[in-house]
Amino acid sequence: MAYDAQEVETRWQKAWAKAGAFEVEVDHSKPKFYCLEMFPYPSGSMHMGHVRNYSIGDAMARFHRLMGSNVLYPMGYDSFGMPAENAAKKEGGHPHTVTHRNIASIRADQERMGYSYDWRRFLATSDVDYYHWNQEMFLMLNERGLVERRMAPVNWCVDCDTVLANEQVKNNRCWRCGLEVVQRDMEQWFVRMTEYSDELLDEIDNIAFPENVKAMQRNWIGRSHGAHIDFSVAGSDAVIGAFTTRPDTIFGVTFVTLSPEHPLCEELCTGSEWEADWRELRDECLRMSEFERINMLKEKKGVFLGRHAINPLNGEEVPIYAGNFVVASYGTGAVMAVPGHDQRDYDFAERYGIEIRRVLIEREGDDPTAPLSTAFEGYGPMVNSGIGDFDGLAGEVAKDTVISALEATRAGHGTVEYRLKDWLLSRQRFWGTPIPMIHCGTCGVVPVPSSELPVELPLDVTFSEEQSGNPLAAHDAFVNTPCPSCGEDAKRETDTMDTFYDSSWYFMRFCDANNNSAPFSREAVDYWMDGGVDLYIGGIEHAVMHLLYARFFTKATRDAGMNKVGEPFGTLVCQGMLNAPAPFCADCNAEYHVDNFDADCPTCGKSLGTRSVKMGKSLGNTVSPEEMIGRYGADTVRLFMLFGANPEVGMDWSDSAVEANHRQMHSIIDAIESALAMDNSPGPMDEWLNARLRANQRAWHQAMSNVSLREGVMISHFEILADWNWYRRRGGCDQATAKAFLQQWVPMLAPATPHIAEEFWQRMGGEGLLATHILPEPSDSSEDTSILAREAYLRNIIASGRNLRELAERHTEGEISRIVIQTTAPWKLELARDALRLHSEGFDFKTGGQAYVQSLEIFENETLRGEIFQTWMALTTGSKKKRGRVHSWAVAERTLISSGLDETAVIEANSAFIAAELGVSSLETYPAGEGEDVAGKAGLAFPLEPGIAFL
RNA sequence: GCAGAGGUACCCGAGUUGGUCAAAGGGGCCGGACUUAAGCUCCGGUGCUUAGUGCUUCGCAGGUUCAAAUCCUGCCCUCUGCACCA
Structure with a gap:
């Protein structure tokens, strides 16, 4: 057949839309399947990474429809954020215009690929219909005591003109623009995510995330058990509180270190001969960001503060230092230093001539007096404790015993510390959800009453490249408002919300996307979200940000009685990178822009080879989806995406492979056409074909259920075709057999290549639309094995x-x-x-x-x-x-x-x-x-x- | 350093409850058929050897076993995340 992919594909896309084939409602008589791809930011047109993501999701959605599930498969856009604002500035318009233009473009691309979304549930977070509910839920969080406004040192990006959450800072650089962040003290809005630290951590054990994602989340939450120990200062009422994870080394404390900014430093050394040195060290530290302090510090420096601290267990006096490696924001900003069993303390002690004392041995029977040439950081039996019955205790028992001793003397207690911090929510930008709060001179900060929501972003703002800061702050009509409490003149909060807030609950909104009286109904969300989103597909880059915020949010709304489940996602699949060749210099270990193909290395002058690297604008090694669809059709592109590699692994773009897949499409078409034109002559091969088909169906069913799409497609698009060819070669030529065969095979083609499948479904006289067809369970026959x-x-x-x-x-x-x-x-x-x-x-x-x-x-x-x-x-x-x-x-x-x-x-x-x-x-x-x-x-x-x- | 995932024939990639594994499938390459020819399509080949045999292979080195790609130990390498974390 002349295969006109453009004509066939657009025709069926229209037919599906007209029939509302993918529109679903709550239906308790059927099993549900919620298939979701990570919320895209509409940055213009769709790129190949999107194509891979959605081709995986669509294949799974279509597969589960074939299996008889009620499949919720929605699409929407995470459309708030800086790029639209920057684009608006560039063209002197409004981000709203830019955003809607981009959404129209990406949606058209998605429709051309034939993805089976229920478009009635379409939403864009920058539409007031959506962010209204952001605000409503913010009031809910506020009522539940989960919102806090406080002064805090924050990560500031000068380029983006706004603060960043900790998660958004990578290597001390802004995740978006790459500029180094600076520290600033500002009054900011926080969501108290740390209230859920333990649940967020403990539940990780029970969710079906890939191990690497789980590990990243565990790392990020970073719970450590330890002890808080109070060291009183000799000759003073002051007390130094220190956090340690190693209370079992308390008898090895030979000094105490404070962060140079610690308020006690000044108190302790003022007027002494050490004051000047301390001031110098403190000023030096203030000039560094926290990142540099932790990661870039080449030299561990400290100054003696002239005073001594008292070890609460043995009464020993040890010197107090200020040290540049102690960070104020972690724990208490004070460290009990145990040079014998902590390498950093060991280095410091060596440099300043402080005693290094062994209080642990590596294993029982070791010599407790053996000198240390390096810190022993492992666990082992306590020795040289001096007092009590501590010697010989090891590990957790040792820790617990020390903690009990501290608690008995009221000099300390067991504690838990987290690396996770509260979610810094506010952004000093225009294009985000306005935080529904009002600042009143009399009443202070007052929430906007629910009845007065939404607080809408003004549309009468013109953006330009000259302006800096947040245009909202300069918009009088927006800012000035009466106080909801006393009625006096007041001012609106002009900070907007981090866009991760928008994507933290959108999956619940999709369950009831057109509800205009609440974020979502409990009935809808409990039906669709039962057991979480059944299949959630997206990139690994959201492992700690989006996935953690969404988990937190689901727990918060659960506790507010809005939904039943506490974990939003069931099976999570993180799709691998999409790579394409780029020029590469092995000597310099550097990749270059595709313009350098066949050229010499710009750095060292040697001739360049090639290497497969992540597709990206910076190297120019991208492939345009539109171009590929235009050349081969959507079905071929989808087939390539699914057959090229299993979802979770990296995949290389290959022109020749795409062509090979296109040939495969032709072969399948030829095969089906030959099947439609069979004579009526039953033969011995008919039963063989049926037996093979049954075996393939079972294997396919299993592969597809496990999201092993490569394997599934191999069966549906390669194995079965090979069987058909063998059948023909062996003289198989029976109309009835061929018809029954197609009845089973053609639906199996639909998840990966739905258009051509639908086309043949119609041509072979299949009932209704294949898109809504349900395939019976794979059957079995006892004869098959011997046939x-x-x-x-x-x-x-x-x-x-x-x-x-x-x-x-x-x-x-x-x-x-x-x-x-x-x-x-x-x-x-x-x-x-x-x-x-x-x-x-x-x-x-x-x-x-x-x-x-x-x-x-x-x-x-x-x-x-x-x-x-x-x-x-x-x-x-x-x-x-x-x-x-x-x-x-x-x-x-x-x-x-x-x-x-x-x-x-x-x-x-x-x-x-x-x-x-x-x-x-x-x-x-x-x-x-x-x-x-x-x-x-x-x-x-x-x-x-x-x-x-x-x- | 810690944690997670990996290392299979030219490339990609299955296979890891030990035997049916010289190891699926695809790409590439080689040969054949078809064709005026190229392309398409179909068929075959693709570690070495051999009238169906034998040999050497699954990162490296050992070990367990009648039997190892698969299990155990050590080592090397790659990718990802965290990191002078108290």
Whole structure:
């Protein structure tokens, strides 16, 4: 057929839309399946990374529809954020305009790919219909005490003109623009996510995320158990509180270090000879960001503060230092230093000549007085404790005992610390959800009453490149408002929300997207979200940000009674990178822009090779989806995406592979057309085709259920086609068989290539739209094993015949023209059947095998005795190199032998085919011993392995 | 350093409850059929060897076993995340 992908695909896309094929409602009579791709930011047109993401999701959505599930598969856009604002500035417009233009563009691209979204649930977070509910939920969080406004040192990006959450800072650089962030103290809005730290951490064990994502989240939350210990200062009322994860090393404390900004520093050293040194160190530290303090510090420096702290357990006085490596924001900003068992403290102690004391040994019996040449940071029995019964305790027991001792003297207690911090929500930008709060001179900060929501972003703002700061702050009509509490003039909050807030609950909004009286109804969300989103697909880059916020949010709304589940996502699939070749210099280990193909390395001048790297604008190694769809059609692109690699692994773009997949499409089309044009002549291959189809259906079903899409597509688009071709080659040509075959096969093509599947569904007279068709459970037939085994037997003969032919040619003078196949001697088959029967009964061949074979009647035959014995051994115990056949035969082969397969009959029935395949003009076959032993092959003949001679 | 995932034939990639594994499938390459020819399509080949045998292979080195791609130990390398975290 002339395959006009453009025409076929757009025609069916219209038909699906017209029929509302993908529109779903709550229906308790069916199992539900919620398939979701991570919320896209509409940055213009769709790129290949999107194509991969959605092709995976759509295949799964379509598969589950075929399986009879009620599939929720929505699409919307995470459309607030900086890029639109920057674009608006550039063109002197409004981000709203930019955003809607981009949404229209990406949506058109998605529609052209034929993704089966329920477009009625479409939403954009920058539309007031959506962010209204952001605000409503913010009031809910506020009422539940989860919102806090406080002064805090924040990460500020000068370029983006706004603060960033901790998660948005990577290597001290802004995640968006890459500029280094600076520290600023500002009044900010926080969501108290840390209230849920423990649940967020503990629940990780029970969710089906990939291990790497789980590990990242655990790391990020970073719970550590330890102790808070109070060191009082000698000659003062001051107390230094320190957090440690190693209370078992308390007797090794030989100094205490404060962060230079610690308020006690000044108090302790003012007026002393050490004050000047401390001030210098503090000022130096203030000039550094926290990141530099933690990661870039080359030199550990400290100054003595002139005072001593008292170890609460043994009363010992140790010097107090200020150290540049102690960070104020972690723990208490004070460290109890144990140089014997902490490498950093060891280095510091060595430099300043402080005592290094061993209070742990590595294993029992070690010398407690052995000097340390490096810190021993592991766990081991306590030694040299000086007081109490601590010596000998190790690990958790040691920690607990020390903590109990501290608690008894009220000098400390066990604690838990987290790395996770509260979610810094406010952004000093325009294009985000306005925080619904009002600042009143009299009443302070007052929430906007729910009845007055939404607080809408003004549309009468013109953006330009000159302006800096947040245009909202300069918009009088927005800012000025009466206080909802006292009615006096007041001012609106002009900070907007981090866009991660928008994406933290959108999956629940999709359940009830058009609700205009609440964020979502409990009924809808409990139906669709039961067990979480069943399949959530997206990039690994959201492992700690979006996925953690969304988990938190779901728990917060659950506790507010809005939904039942506490974990939003069931199975999470993180799709791998999409790579494409780029010029690469092995010496410099650097990739360059595609313009440098065939050029020399711009850095070292050597000639460039290529390497597969992530597709991206910066290297220019991108491929345009539009262009590929235009050239090959959406189905080919989808097939390539699914067949190229399994979802979670990286994948290389390859032009030749895309072309190969396009050829595959043609082959499938040709095959189906041939199936539609069959004669009405039933034959022996019909049952084989059915049996193969059933086997493939079962394997396909399993692969698809496991999101092993590559494997699934391999079956639906490659294996089944190969079977069909074999059927035809073997003379299969039955209309009824072909029709039933297509009835099953064509639907299997739909998840990956829905348009061509729908086209053929119609042409073969399928009922209704394939898009809404339900495929029955894969069936089974007890006959299948032996049907398939017979054909496999035949193929085996042809395969070994081919191998042998090559060898035979070398040993034969003249042309090879005929073949003689001697099948197994009947007595060998009988022995094989006996052996199999005994094997299935658990017979021990090693002890009883010989006696058994000798007891057989046939063993009386003296001339055969030797061969009988050899055959028996080959069947049962095998040799050193080869196991007995009873062990190595597959189930199918055992079935054939046990049923007493007449090999000669099978070969005779197919002699013309075999002869043609092996390129000989005549074929003769008989059981060994019943004819001439041509070329001495009779002895080789074995059940399922006939002796083959070419002549 | 810690944690997670990996290392399979020219490339990609299955296979890891030990035996049916010289190891699926695809790409590429080689050969054949078809064709005036190229392309398409179909068929076959693609570790070495051999009238169906034998040999050497699944990061490296050992070990367990009658039997290891698969299990154990050590090592090397790649990717990802965290990191002078108290």
